[in-house]
Amino acid sequence: MALTACALNCSLAPSGARASSTDAMIGVLRESFAKHDVTVGDPVRLADFNIKPGVSSDEGEGDDWPHIREQVLAADILVFGTPIWMGQASSVAKRALERMDAFLGETDDAGRMPSYGKVAVAAIVGNEDGAHCASSQIFQSLNDTGWTIPAVAACYWVGEAMGSVDFKDLEHRPRKVSETAKMVASNAAHLAGLLKQSPYPG
Secondary structure, eight states, X not given: OOEEEEEEEOOSSOXXXXXXXXXXXXXXXXXHHHTTTXXXXXXXXXXXXXXXXXXXXXXXXXXXHHXXXXXXXXXXXXXXXXXXXXXXXXXHHHHHHHHGGGGGGOOOXXXXXXXXXXXXXXXXXXXXXXXXXXXXXXXXXXXXXXOBOOSSOEEEEEOOXXXXXXXXXXXXXXXXXXXXHHHHHHHHHHHHHHHHHSOOOO
């Protein structure tokens, strides 16, 4: 069964400002997803858009979130990518999670949120500790808003604290990152396929 994935890049920098290690990690997952017939779209760099603060699906004139929301919900899998800043998921990531809070009030007749039956995984990078903190923030928020989290759902890399080498600049990809990406993609594709065939009853 062919599946699709939407990738969100929650870097603080807009496209063109600098190369993105978050994009690089999403790329690692894209390679592994391809082996399971999952098509991962080009990452949506959230910093390129005007995503207004709030907890609704549309915060009015000039809000770019409604279009992004459509892309997210059109896919079977969400790849939620974020850098680590100050030991946490980025402020851009938190803005996106806050906007998904609207799902709580957008249930169908069976009480299912728009994200029900869809799977979410994380791609996390940084030059400091915080990958576990970031994944716990992301997964708790996504699960609260209806996403299904598979086993081994985060692929991450953290370099030396205060270090100068970013993930995108590594000469060789760490073996553990590649192994983890394969497991994340395999589990997410398997679970998304099952949920597509047999949705939650509500």
